[in-house]
Amino acid sequence: MPTTEFGSIQFAEVDWNDAVCLITYGPLPDKLFLSIKAVGLLQIPLLQRKENGLLRIICGSRRLAVCRELGLQPLLCQILPDSLPLHTCLRMAIYDNLAHRRLNPVEKSLALTKMADHMDKSEVIEEFMSPLDLEPSVVLLERYEKLAQLEPFVLDALASGRLNERVAFALTPLEQTDRLALFQLFEELPFSVSVEEELVEMVVEIGRRQGIGPAEVINLREIRKVRAADTKPARQRAQDIRRHLQALRSPRLTARKERFAKEVRDLKLPAGVRLVPPPHFEGPRWNLECTFESGDELAARLRHLTKLADRRKFQRIMKSLC
Amino acid sequence: MNYRPERLLIEKPVAENRLVQRILAALQDVPVDWVDRLKDDPTSRNGKVLEIVKFQGRFIKPCPGTRFYTCCGYQILNLGVQCFLGCTYCILQAYFPNPNLRLFGNLEDMWQQLEEHLQSSPRRVHRIGTGEFTDSLLLDPLTRMTEDLVPFFAAQPNAVLELKTKTTQVDLLESLDHRGHTIVAWSLNPSSLIASEEAATATLEERLEAARRCQEWGYRLAFHFDPLLVYPDWQNGYSEVVDQLSSAVDPGDIAWISLGTLRFMPSLKPIIRQNHPRSTILEEEFIPGLDGKMRYFRDLRVEMYGYLSRMLRNWHKDLCIYLCMESNDIWRESLGFDPAECGGLSDILDGQALP
Numbered sequence: 001m002p003t004t005e006f007g008s009i010q011f012a013e014v015d016w017n018d019a020v021c022l023i024t025y026g027p028l029p030d031k032l033f034l035s036i037k038a039v040g041l042l043q044i045p046l047l048q049r050k051e052n053g054l055l056r057i058i059c060g061s062r063r064l065a066v067c068r069e070l071g072l073q074p075l076l077c078q079i080l081p082d083s084l085p086l087h088t089c090l091r092m093a094i095y096d097n098l099a100h101r102r103l104n105p106v107e108k109s110l111a112l113t114k115m116a117d118h119m120d121k122s123e124v125i126e127e128f129m130s131p132l133d134l135e136p137s138v139v140l141l142e143r144y145e146k147l148a149q150l151e152p153f154v155l156d157a158l159a160s161g162r163l164n165e166r167v168a169f170a171l172t173p174l175e176q177t178d179r180l181a182l183f184q185l186f187e188e189l190p191f192s193v194s195v196e197e198e199l200v201e202m203v204v205e206i207g208r209r210q211g212i213g214p215a216e217v218i219n220l221r222e223i224r225k226v227r228a229a230d231t232k233p234a235r236q237r238a239q240d241i242r243r244h245l246q247a248l249r250s251p252r253l254t255a256r257k258e259r260f261a262k263e264v265r266d267l268k269l270p271a272g273v274r275l276v277p278p279p280h281f282e283g284p285r286w287n288l289e290c291t292f293e294s295g296d297e298l299a300a301r302l303r304h305l306t307k308l309a310d311r312r313k314f315q316r317i318m319k320s321l322c
Numbered sequence: 323m324n325y326r327p328e329r330l331l332i333e334k335p336v337a338e339n340r341l342v343q344r345i346l347a348a349l350q351d352v353p354v355d356w357v358d359r360l361k362d363d364p365t366s367r368n369g370k371v372l373e374i375v376k377f378q379g380r381f382i383k384p385c386p387g388t389r390f391y392t393c394c395g396y397q398i399l400n401l402g403v404q405c406f407l408g409c410t411y412c413i414l415q416a417y418f419p420n421p422n423l424r425l426f427g428n429l430e431d432m433w434q435q436l437e438e439h440l441q442s443s444p445r446r447v448h449r450i451g452t453g454e455f456t457d458s459l460l461l462d463p464l465t466r467m468t469e470d471l472v473p474f475f476a477a478q479p480n481a482v483l484e485l486k487t488k489t490t491q492v493d494l495l496e497s498l499d500h501r502g503h504t505i506v507a508w509s510l511n512p513s514s515l516i517a518s519e520e521a522a523t524a525t526l527e528e529r530l531e532a533a534r535r536c537q538e539w540g541y542r543l544a545f546h547f548d549p550l551l552v553y554p555d556w557q558n559g560y561s562e563v564v565d566q567l568s569s570a571v572d573p574g575d576i577a578w579i580s581l582g583t584l585r586f587m588p589s590l591k592p593i594i595r596q597n598h599p600r601s602t603i604l605e606e607e608f609i610p611g612l613d614g615k616m617r618y619f620r621d622l623r624v625e626m627y628g629y630l631s632r633m634l635r636n637w638h639k640d641l642c643i644y645l646c647m648e649s650n651d652i653w654r655e656s657l658g659f660d661p662a663e664c665g666g667l668s669d670i671l672d673g674q675a676l677p
Contacts, residue, residue, distance in 0.1 A: 250609075283612045
């Protein structure tokens with residue numbers, strides 16, 4: 001630990017715009033207000049005296065902000081000398097936070113990005129990724145570096161947990177309008193994380209196929225219609241949108257499914273009997289499910305089913321092209 | 323396509339090998355780094371370094387088929403890995419993140435393993451190819467491997483060598499005594515796709531001209547429509563390829579023609595997106611196949627195979643056409659038969675293999 005002094009500071013001495021060592025992101029927690037109001041500041045913030053005489057916050061930015069709002073000055077702080085290198089201060093900030101809480105994805109991104117300005121990527125990966133609960137890899141490091149560049153509305157959602165970092169990674173390469181369009185959809189309707197990832201990919205690919213941007217895909221009339229149908233439960237609308245996008249992305253498979261459904265209806269299978277095609281109609285393994293409640297019922301259904309394989313309508317179902 | 327690495331990175335244990343000496347003689351002014359054992363050093367990996375290492379694994383292996391789709395019983399002779407032709411769909415991008423070309427220098431081990439392998443099953447027909455993890459002829463002007471391989475296979479009563487390439491580097495083949503035991507093969511695609519998806523390869527015309535020359539030198543040929551790629555005018559595109567093929571070579575000397583639509587491991591998708599952002603091959607409709615690889619929806623595959631096989635049979639009805647890694651139901655629907663009815667695909671191709 002470098003030499004520090006203790007001193008009482010005035011808030012006017014703090015350079016509130018200097019965020020070079022700050023990795024904290026998110027709103028001030030109400031309980032911090034409550035705690036400081038009730039028992040005062042228990043942990044002393046750490047700052048660094050800059051060449052211009054102002055103070056740079058190293059650790060305790062939230063505590064300082066709360067004290068400022070509560071007008072608790074002068075305030076006892078620890079002051080580092082200006083001779084201390086920035087990366088040493090930044091490292092203190094990261095380890096201080098790591099020691100007592102789990103960082104949100106934006107904070108992880110800030111920590112990694114800021115350290116990467118002072119160290120080789122390989123050193124950042126080795127020293128910080130595991131302590132940040134991240135798999136040490138250059139690909140993941142680069143993904144996190146890009147997160148920090150996203151718009152505040154995405155960062156806020158990430159920090160608060162409304163948006164998962166996997167989905168944010170998928171949104172990162174998109175244009176801002178496209179990102180916003182998808183983000184709003186995810187804010188509006190309940191999708192799982194994996195479905196959100198799937199939707200980003202589908203929307204991009206549909207756009208490429210149709211020669212339009214992802215935002216335009218989200219804005220297609222049918223999608224707008226589903227979103228606007230607010231008499232339906234949100235979960236139902238989310239499922240409808242996913243189904244609709246799947247149909248746009250996989251028109252042949254969708255047509256085949258629809259044709260299959262119609263042909264099975266035409267077969268007039270007995271009640272309790274269900275014909276199940278292979279997943280995606282891939283491979284030769286079809287299933288016929290039969291439920292029954294008595295031996296007579298089973299016998300009747302089996303009599304019906306023995307003739308099924310010879311029926312032209314059934315044979316037609318098994319063929320791909322008509 | 324004159325390949326000239328910026329640097330050679332060679333493991334000392336293979337320093338005295340003939341292949342290394344050949345390459346050093348051919349690239350006298352290229353700097354060489356000698357290492358005991360090549361480490362995973364990402365900084366050395368820009369694709370412009372030629373690595374020569376001691377290969378610790380098996381040089382000859384069966385082609386990695388799966389039980390879900392009909393496999394042809396091909397065998398792979400692994401002489402090196404990676405390729406710089408930059409085909410957008412290439413699986414090597416996922417298999418080998420290191421872009422450097424890597425050759426295996428301990429060829430004495432390769433020859434020993436190959437001989438033992440052929441002797442271990444003398445009654446079996448061995449169809450062996452070197453084009454699985456690299457292009458068979460990509461570095462041939464430098465390595466001159468065909469000068470050793472072609473005569474070796476010429477002396478094997480039960481084996482053929484298939485050299486698969488997208489290049490025109492066939493010059494060394496002219497004077498070799500092949501005795502019909504080497505088949506020279508090209509993968510084919512419409513010119514527009516070659517330009518957009520196989521940008522650093524030879525053009526269709528150049529490939530067919532190289533094939534014509536090989537045929538003139540008595541080699542039998544093979545062609546692989548693999549990967550077949552869907553694009554808006556694919557029917558006309560592939561018809562033109564068949565037309566050009568029919569004008570270039572005599573069908574009587576074609577050992578086989580394979581058809582295989584694009585398929586890829588899901589992990590390749592983001593790599594293609596990153597390495598080839600302009601490629602359109604991922605925009606078609608894919609489903610996960612029984613082997614976990616992404617494939618075109620079956621109806622489309624059946625349509626493509628049916629279309630291509632009709633075109634090819636219209637040209638020459640006796641062509642041996644097979645599907646690469648497809649299930650029996652797709653065979654029946656597109657080619658009209660199931661290979662199991664004819665003794666199995668492996669036997670069909672074995673029957674075509676030897677001169």
